Amino acid sequence: MPSTSRRLIVHHEDAGHVGSISAQAAHERQENVCLVGAPSPVEPPGGHGLAGAHRASWPPRILHRVKDGAASGYLIYGANGYTGRLIARYAVERDQRPSLAGRNAPAVEKVATALGLEARVFDLGDPAAVDRGLGGIRAVLHCAGPFAHTSRPMVNACLRNGVTYLDITGEVAVFEACAARDAEARRAGVMLMPGVGFDVVPSDCLAAHLKRRLPAATRLSLAISGLTQTSQGTAATMIENLHRGGLVRRAGRLTPVGLGHETRVIDFGRGPETAVAMPWGDVATAYYSTAIPDITVYMAMPAGMRLGVAFAGALAPLLGNALVQRALKAGVQAGPAGPSDEQRARGASHLWGEVVDPAGRRAVSRLRTPEGYTLTALAALEITARVLAGAAPVGYRTPASAYGPDLILAISGCERRDDPMA
Numbered sequence: 001m002p003s004t005s006r007r008l009i010v011h012h013e014d015a016g017h018v019g020s021i022s023a024q025a026a027h028e029r030q031e032n033v034c035l036v037g038a039p040s041p042v043e044p045p046g047g048h049g050l051a052g053a054h055r056a057s058w059p060p061r062i063l064h065r066v067k068d069g070a071a072s073g074y075l076i077y078g079a080n081g082y083t084g085r086l087i088a089r090y091a092v093e094r095d096q097r098p099s100l101a102g103r104n105a106p107a108v109e110k111v112a113t114a115l116g117l118e119a120r121v122f123d124l125g126d127p128a129a130v131d132r133g134l135g136g137i138r139a140v141l142h143c144a145g146p147f148a149h150t151s152r153p154m155v156n157a158c159l160r161n162g163v164t165y166l167d168i169t170g171e172v173a174v175f176e177a178c179a180a181r182d183a184e185a186r187r188a189g190v191m192l193m194p195g196v197g198f199d200v201v202p203s204d205c206l207a208a209h210l211k212r213r214l215p216a217a218t219r220l221s222l223a224i225s226g227l228t229q230t231s232q233g234t235a236a237t238m239i240e241n242l243h244r245g246g247l248v249r250r251a252g253r254l255t256p257v258g259l260g261h262e263t264r265v266i267d268f269g270r271g272p273e274t275a276v277a278m279p280w281g282d283v284a285t286a287y288y289s290t291a292i293p294d295i296t297v298y299m300a301m302p303a304g305m306r307l308g309v310a311f312a313g314a315l316a317p318l319l320g321n322a323l324v325q326r327a328l329k330a331g332v333q334a335g336p337a338g339p340s341d342e343q344r345a346r347g348a349s350h351l352w353g354e355v356v357d358p359a360g361r362r363a364v365s366r367l368r369t370p371e372g373y374t375l376t377a378l379a380a381l382e383i384t385a386r387v388l389a390g391a392a393p394v395g396y397r398t399p400a401s402a403y404g405p406d407l408i409l410a411i412s413g414c415e416r417r418d419d420p421m422a
Contacts, residue, residue, distance in 0.1 A: 078144025080107035082338035142167035170199025175284035197376030208400035217355035225300035247279035347371030
C-alpha cells in the first residue's frame with residue numbers, strides 16, 4: 001500500500017488562493033474491480049442466524065464493477081474520525097480511491113498518507129473554501145458530526161456545486177431538514193441522502209419490506225438489539241440530544257414524548273428482550289419510505305441501561321446545561337475512539353419490525369446484520385458505488401426509497417426472515 005498521499009489544502013477566503021503540494025502519484029492499474037458490499041476480511045459474526053432467511057452471499061459477490069478512476073470521484077469529509085477512518089480503510093481494500101477531507105490538517109493528512117490517498121483540508125465555516133474543496137467531486141460522504149452542526153453547510157455546498165450529498169447521521173432534525181429541501185435539491189439536480197450507515201439503512205429497508213408485505217399498514221414498530229460500544233462521535237451526538245426527550249410519529253406528525261416512555265418485550269430471534277422506545281432516526285425516515293403515519297422505534301437494553309434512560313429523562317433540563325454538556329463530552333473524549341476490529345468482528349446487530357393495518361392484520365420480519373460500525377462502512381460504500389454508477393435519483397431520498405427494500409441484502413452478512421402473516 002502506498003505510504004504517500006497527494007495533499008490539497010484549501011485555504012480560508014482571506015488567504016486568497018488554493019494551494020496544493022503534489023507527492024508521488026498513486027500506482028495505476030489497467031482496471032480496478034470494486035467489491036461493493038464486501039466486508040473486511042473476517043469471518044461472518046457468530047451467534048444466531050435466521051432459519052429460512054433471505055441472506056446476502058458470503059464470501060461477497062461483485063455487485064458493481066467500477067473501472068479505473070470511476071471510484072475516485074468522491075470525498076469523505078471527517079475522514080480522521082472513527083467512522084470516517086473505517087470507511088476510508090474499507091474503500092482502499094476495495095480498490096477505491098476517495099479523497100479524504102476535514103478541517104484538522106495533521107489528522108486528515110495522517111490518515112491519507114497511511115492509505116495513499118489525497119488529502120483536502122477545509123473548514124465548513126468558509127463557504128468559498130468548501131466550494132474549492134469540492135472541485136472535481138461527484139459525491140460527498142459526510143462523516144463529521146454532530147450533524148446538527150455540520151450537515152447544513154455541507155448540504156449548501158453540494159447544492160451550489162451539483163454534488164450528491166450522503167452522510168451517516170441518525171439525527172431526526174437532520175433528516176427533516178434535508179427532506180424540507182427536496183424541491184431545492186430537485187432544481188439543482190442533486191440527491192440528498194442522509195443516513196447511509198447503520199442509521200438508517202437496515203431499519204429503513206426493513207420498514208419498506210414490511211410495507212411491501214402489508215400495503216395497507218397504518219402502524220409501524222421497529223426495534224434494534226445488539227449495539228456495541230459507541231464511537232466518540234456517536235456518544236457526543238447522544239449527549240447533545242439527551243435533554244430533548246423521546247419522539248414518535250403519530251398521524252403523520254413527529255410527536256414529542258418522554259424519553260423511554262414505553263417498554264416492550266420483543267423476540268429478535270434469540271428469545272424475549274426488553275426494549276425501550278427511543279427517538280431513533282426512523283421516526284423521520286420510515287415515514288418518507290412507507291407513508292405509514294404511526295411509527296415507534298425501540299432499542300433493546302439491559303436493566304441497568306433502562307434505569308439510566310429513566311434517570312436521563314428525569315434530569316432532562318439539567319442535561320441540556322452547557323456546563324454539564326461539556327463535562328459529559330470531556331468524559332467521552334477520555335475513552336476509546338470506538339470498538340476495536342476484534343469487537344466489531346465478534347458483534348452482530350438484530351432488527352425486528354412489525355406492521356399492523358386497520359383490519360388487524362399483522363406482519364413481522366427480522367433482520368440480522370454485521371456489527372453496527374461495520375455495517376455503516378459497508379452500506380455507505382454500497383450506496384456510494386451506486387451513486388458513482390449513475391443511480392442517484394434527485395431530491396431528498398431515503399436509502400429504501402432510492403434503492404428498494406432489498407438494498408440491505410446486497411450487503412454481505414445480512415439476512416432477513418419473515419414470520420407468517422397473522
